[in-house]
Amino acid sequence: MMNSLYSVRMRASCHDRHLSGAERIVPVHAVAETTAALIERALSAHLGPPDKIHCHSEQIDPEAVQYAKLPDVHSYQVASVQEGRLAATQLLLGAGLSADCAARAVATLAGGAGPHGSVMRGAALMDAVNGERLEHDPARGVRVSRMDLLSTCRPEVEALLAVAGLGHHRVLEALVLSGKVLHAPGIVAELCWSDAPDYVTGYVATPQCGYQRISQLKAVGDKRGGRVFFVDQTKVTVSALVDYLERQPLLFDAAGTIAPLKKWEKADA
Numbered sequence: 001m002m003n004s005l006y007s008v009r010m011r012a013s014c015h016d017r018h019l020s021g022a023e024r025i026v027p028v029h030a031v032a033e034t035t036a037a038l039i040e041r042a043l044s045a046h047l048g049p050p051d052k053i054h055c056h057s058e059q060i061d062p063e064a065v066q067y068a069k070l071p072d073v074h075s076y077q078v079a080s081v082q083e084g085r086l087a088a089t090q091l092l093l094g095a096g097l098s099a100d101c102a103a104r105a106v107a108t109l110a111g112g113a114g115p116h117g118s119v120m121r122g123a124a125l126m127d128a129v130n131g132e133r134l135e136h137d138p139a140r141g142v143r144v145s146r147m148d149l150l151s152t153c154r155p156e157v158e159a160l161l162a163v164a165g166l167g168h169h170r171v172l173e174a175l176v177l178s179g180k181v182l183h184a185p186g187i188v189a190e191l192c193w194s195d196a197p198d199y200v201t202g203y204v205a206t207p208q209c210g211y212q213r214i215s216q217l218k219a220v221g222d223k224r225g226g227r228v229f230f231v232d233q234t235k236v237t238v239s240a241l242v243d244y245l246e247r248q249p250l251l252f253d254a255a256g257t258i259a260p261l262k263k264w265e266k267a268d269a
């Protein structure tokens, strides 16, 4: 197949502790080069050298691929973790979640969303009405996969992010992941902050407002983080949503807008 596409996925670990992961969707001629780049990245992970690197390539049917535009990006500067979590809560309320549900999600990530306060490998699924946890495996959660930028769109998106001071690959990858989440059926919002102890920026993403970065959602040194996806169960079943998030290939073929950094004001919500 001349135009065949492959999903290329890498994960690296040491003593079974996850160190890094990344994935791409590329044409067949780019599989070898992409695999080499992902392995190179695994070997230079700042948490130390991995003792295991899994790299997996799998052909995907070009006919099955969906296309979408990336979400618009907003960035809010907050003065403290407390203000950041308040901002996140307000953005979640703006998406239609109840105060109880928003507070439950923030507390879930703050305390470690996995069993015994551990960090989950994937995301928690939360009912958008009553805050009930819906993922079947509380340690793994839901792993969003099979998404990327269309190769012709990548240079423009990278340039736009770089001009906005958001050129680190972490931002682009989170934006692509979140873009897929927002494109999934029945998703009301997403809340995320990283488990990396030195990375305190997080975001709230919603279908109406896009990807809204918040400069501080946890304290430096805190190893807890994660993702919560809020689901409207009147629109989708959990199994259909999980199948979409984990298996449906999605390529982004257009950039969204990127707004300049703005000080968070309560009235923004």
Ligand code: AMP
Pocket (backbone or CB within 6 Å): 119, 120, 121, 122, 123, 142, 143, 144, 145, 174, 177, 193, 194, 195, 196, 225, 226, 227
């Ligand atoms: P990161 O943004 O890579 O620091 O990841 C933050 C948290 O998001 C991780 O601790 C996981 O709980 C979750 N996560 C990472 N990758 C994925 C993914 N592909 N799908 C769903 N959740 C993820």
